Amino acid sequence: xxxxxxxxxxxxxxxxxxxxxxxxxxxxxxxxxxxxxxxxxxxxxxxxxxxxxxxxxxxxxxxxxxxxxxxxxxxxxxxxxxxxxxxxxxxxxxxxxxxxxxxxxxxxxxxxxxxxxxxxxxxxxxxxxxxxxxxxxxxxxxxxxxxxxxxxxxxxxxxxxxxxxxxxxxxxxxxxxxxxxxxxxxxxxxxxxxxxxxxxxxxxxxxxxxxxxxxxxxxxxxxxxxxxxxxxxxxxxxxxxxxxxxxxxxxxxxxxxxxxxxxxxxxxxxxxxxxxxxxxxxxxxxxxxxxxxxxxxxxxxxxxxxxxxxxxxxxxxxxxxxxxxxxxxxxxxxxxxxxxxxxxxxxxxxxxxxxxxxxxxx
Amino acid sequence: xxxxxxxxxxxxxxxxxxxxxxxxxxxxxxxxxxxxxxxxxxxxxxxxxxxxxxxxxxxxxxxxxxxxxxxxxxxxxxxxxxxxxxxxxxxxxxxxxxxxxxxxxxxxxxxxxxxxxxxxxxxxxxxxxxxxxxxxxxxxxxxxxxxxxxxxxxxxxxxxxxxxxxxxxxxxx
Numbered sequence: 001x002x003x004x005x006x007x008x009x010x011x012x013x014x015x016x017x018x019x020x021x022x023x024x025x026x027x028x029x030x031x032x033x034x035x036x037x038x039x040x041x042x043x044x045x046x047x048x049x050x051x052x053x054x055x056x057x058x059x060x061x062x063x064x065x066x067x068x069x070x071x072x073x074x075x076x077x078x079x080x081x082x083x084x085x086x087x088x089x090x091x092x093x094x095x096x097x098x099x100x101x102x103x104x105x106x107x108x109x110x111x112x113x114x115x116x117x118x119x120x121x122x123x124x125x126x127x128x129x130x131x132x133x134x135x136x137x138x139x140x141x142x143x144x145x146x147x148x149x150x151x152x153x154x155x156x157x158x159x160x161x162x163x164x165x166x167x168x169x170x171x172x173x174x175x176x177x178x179x180x181x182x183x184x185x186x187x188x189x190x191x192x193x194x195x196x197x198x199x200x201x202x203x204x205x206x207x208x209x210x211x212x213x214x215x216x217x218x219x220x221x222x223x224x225x226x227x228x229x230x231x232x233x234x235x236x237x238x239x240x241x242x243x244x245x246x247x248x249x250x251x252x253x254x255x256x257x258x259x260x261x262x263x264x265x266x267x268x269x270x271x272x273x274x275x276x277x278x279x280x281x282x283x284x285x286x287x288x289x290x291x292x293x294x295x296x297x298x299x300x301x302x303x304x305x306x307x308x309x310x311x312x313x314x315x316x317x318x319x320x321x322x323x324x325x326x327x328x329x330x331x332x333x334x335x336x337x338x339x340x341x342x343x344x345x346x347x348x349x350x351x352x353x354x355x356x357x358x359x360x361x362x
Numbered sequence: 363x364x365x366x367x368x369x370x371x372x373x374x375x376x377x378x379x380x381x382x383x384x385x386x387x388x389x390x391x392x393x394x395x396x397x398x399x400x401x402x403x404x405x406x407x408x409x410x411x412x413x414x415x416x417x418x419x420x421x422x423x424x425x426x427x428x429x430x431x432x433x434x435x436x437x438x439x440x441x442x443x444x445x446x447x448x449x450x451x452x453x454x455x456x457x458x459x460x461x462x463x464x465x466x467x468x469x470x471x472x473x474x475x476x477x478x479x480x481x482x483x484x485x486x487x488x489x490x491x492x493x494x495x496x497x498x499x500x501x502x503x504x505x506x507x508x509x510x511x512x513x514x515x516x517x518x519x520x521x522x523x524x525x526x527x528x529x530x531x532x533x534x535x
Contacts, residue, residue: 014455
């Protein structure tokens with residue numbers, strides 16, 4: 001049994017304009033201590049899926065169907081009171097915008113100590129010590145002094161560290177990090193990711209990292225799920241995804257990454273934009289933007305299948321690479337015509353992380 | 363704690379518009395407004411509210427070539443001079459259909475059974491745009507193209523009242 005199993009999760013938002021299909025039959029699992037990446041453009045359903053795990057979807061959003069099993073327990077069946085004992089304690093979340101996540105009217109230290117008091121049943125003094133210890137562990141200098149600072153007295157990087165300290169304060173088993181480095185510059189981003197890595201190794205904490213930065217995923221994650229328009233389009237181990245992408249959207253994302261030494265005049269981008277989730281196109285959601293789309297793509301929705309066998313994928317019980325493209329069900333006439341080039345592979349060391357690659361259409 | 367306006371730190375003058383007034387015993391200039399939306403929902407029957415609302419569906423053209431998406435506009439207007447709330451059968455406040463197939467789907471997907479509320483300000487007009495891709499969903503994973511002919515696109519507010527629906531016909535050649 002995995003630490004977290006999400007099965008057929010469907011979330012809808014009932015708005016005046018129509019029904020926003022935020023996630024559709026989303027299934028994946030995260031093992032204890034694993035780093036699981038969720039990648040996609042803005043509006044792909046990444047944040048909604050993580051908010052659903054925390055049961056923080058607000059009206060007009062509704063979790064329509066599915067199960068979210070954490071340590072075998074379906075979180076959707078818990079009462080609000082039971083969920084509060086898990087939220088922040090066993091599953092913690094690092095929100096995207098630290099400045100907004102912190103309450104400007106309370107000191108940073110108090111906000112961390114509050115979670116500690118609530119979940120760990122410590123008295124005020126012990127909770128304060130624990131909060132100072134957490135601030136120190138995330139690299140806030142003079143943590144005891146800064147305990148009484150208000151959020152506006154922290155820089156952006158320090159605020160993000162404080163939010164991470166809050167997430168770590170109760171030793172959670174799973175951290176959901178929703179674009180924790182998006183608002184930060186690259187040097188701070190590297191420090192934050194290093195910190196998360198260190199925490200994960202020390203406490204065997206699983207991390208679900210939501211990002212749209214494939215570079216961060218390559219560095220940090222063990223397995224990756226690529227989402228598009230509320231659907232999982234590819235789930236794979238990180239090496240498989242980079243060296244052998246099986247969905248045109250993944251290929252498009254990778255070919256749009258700028259690389260040092262790339263001689264192309266312009267970056268290759270994915271034309272068009274993500275469809276309105278109220279009005280998904282018929283067939284494959286990606287077909288209006290896909291360079292390999294054929295007539296059948298507009299009439300048939302591709303199921304998520306094992307790319308080796310073409311059988312329906314089982315993301316909860318299997319590690320095999322799976323993708324949702326009609327190529328893998330044998331329905332495309334022309335097939336996918338792209339080539340993955342891996343540059344700088346050091347065969348003597350086999351150091352995959354140091355390679356630099358590119359994807360191009362043939 | 364003494365507040366700044368209780369001290370003599372402020373220079374007060376009734377004649378100067380850029381200085382605080384000398385006298386502080388002012389009466390409130392506005393009373394709390396009545397929540398008109400809730401009030402109208404409580405006292406006006408739904409039957410009357412519905413009669414004050416109009417719905418209109420239109421397409422830019424009446425004829426489209428095969429395979430060309432058909433955009434259509436839905437305009438729902440509250441003609442009443444008060445804010446209103448329409449109680450709907452489900453949280454999908456309005457629906458559209460092609461030849462009676464909701465969302466151009468031949469599947470019988472039930473809508474959630476809980477009620478919804480469609481709110482309008484006084485005289486407010488809400489406009490929505492959709493595109494019919496000239497396809498019908500025939501199973502959970504497959505669609506088929508519509509053959510040439512005349513099709514009726516209908517939009518309706520989710521109430522048991524035929525007054526709140528409108529339709530337009532388009533020809534596919």
